Amino acid sequence: MPSPLPDDSSITLTDASFAVAGRQILGGLTLHLTEQRIGIIGRNGSGKSTFLRLVAGLIAPTTGSVKVGGLAPASDRKAMLARIGILFQNPDHQIIFPTVGEELAFGLRQQGLDKAAATVQVQALLARHGRSHWVAQPVTALSQGQRHFLCLLAVLAMQPGTILLDEPFAGLDLPTQARLDRTLASLPQRLILITHDPKALAGYDRVIWLEDGRLRADGPVGPIVAQFTDEMTRLGDVDADTDLTL
Numbered sequence: 001m002p003s004p005l006p007d008d009s010s011i012t013l014t015d016a017s018f019a020v021a022g023r024q025i026l027g028g029l030t031l032h033l034t035e036q037r038i039g040i041i042g043r044n045g046s047g048k049s050t051f052l053r054l055v056a057g058l059i060a061p062t063t064g065s066v067k068v069g070g071l072a073p074a075s076d077r078k079a080m081l082a083r084i085g086i087l088f089q090n091p092d093h094q095i096i097f098p099t100v101g102e103e104l105a106f107g108l109r110q111q112g113l114d115k116a117a118a119t120v121q122v123q124a125l126l127a128r129h130g131r132s133h134w135v136a137q138p139v140t141a142l143s144q145g146q147r148h149f150l151c152l153l154a155v156l157a158m159q160p161g162t163i164l165l166d167e168p169f170a171g172l173d174l175p176t177q178a179r180l181d182r183t184l185a186s187l188p189q190r191l192i193l194i195t196h197d198p199k200a201l202a203g204y205d206r207v208i209w210l211e212d213g214r215l216r217a218d219g220p221v222g223p224i225v226a227q228f229t230d231e232m233t234r235l236g237d238v239d240a241d242t243d244l245t246l
């Protein structure tokens with residue numbers, strides 16, 4: 001089993017909210033996250049991706065506070081490089097560089113490595129994951145599943161204590177999902193995973209259910225996922241779209 005994380009990796013939200021143009025997207029979130037495997041569930045539009053962006057420091061809370069190891073992730077960007085990595089739902093929103101090697105080296109250069117040291121680490125990382133032949137490949141030559149895996153490698157390269165994953169299985173074929181699932185399960189890092197698939201949460205320590213940007217439930221996987229599944233089934237049986245306020 002992965003070893004416990006040092007104290008400086010705990011994530012604390014205190015009455016945190018996030019609003020855009022006066023519209024509240026997240027509200028009243030108070031959470032202390034210390035577990036190794038945490039799932040985030042909720043309907044489309046419930047605020048799950050916004051929650052991850054808040055924890056990663058890509059956005060700052062409108063009110064309240066978010067702390068990762070005692071630091072505010074939106075202001076202490078540099079310190080966050082070693083603490084938090086985020087894997088977006090769409091790899092094409094994440095990849096910047098034309099080749100695999102350049103993409104993987106970028107984060108390491110940001111962490112202060114010189115070009116030669118970054119190259120060595122990139123080669124070692126690719127070799128560890130059986131992908132040495134990828135180093136000079138153009139990113140466009142990779143399939144969507146491969147680009148997703150490249151993004152995960154880019155996060156792993158930086159060795160963050162916590163990895164945030166936004167629906168990493170969506171859009172992947174079943175063998176690619178299984179491979180990614182195995183890779184994730186073997187990681188020593190803390191994972192915070194958004195998923196619509198209850199099976200992906202097997203063995204998780206805690207699940208947070210968001211609804212309309214608020215905490216609907218928080219606790220062990222079994223009862224929370226059962227309650228969530230019942231409610232989603234009930235909504236599907238009535239008319240899931242009657243409550244869409246567009």
Ligand SMILES: Nc1ncnc2c1ncn2[C@@H]1O[C@H](COP(=O)(O)OP(=O)(O)O)[C@@H](O)[C@H]1O
Nearest residue numbers: 020025042043044045046047048049050051210
């Ligand atoms: N930057 C933004 N500007 C305006 N609305 C946003 C922004 N980010 C998120 N939202 C809205 O906030 C709600 C929650 O979005 P999101 O966090 O993506 O939900 P989920 O990931 O659970 O589907 C949605 O209604 C979305 O349209």
Ligand SMILES: [Mg+2]
Nearest residue numbers: 048049050166
């Ligand atoms: Mg989302």
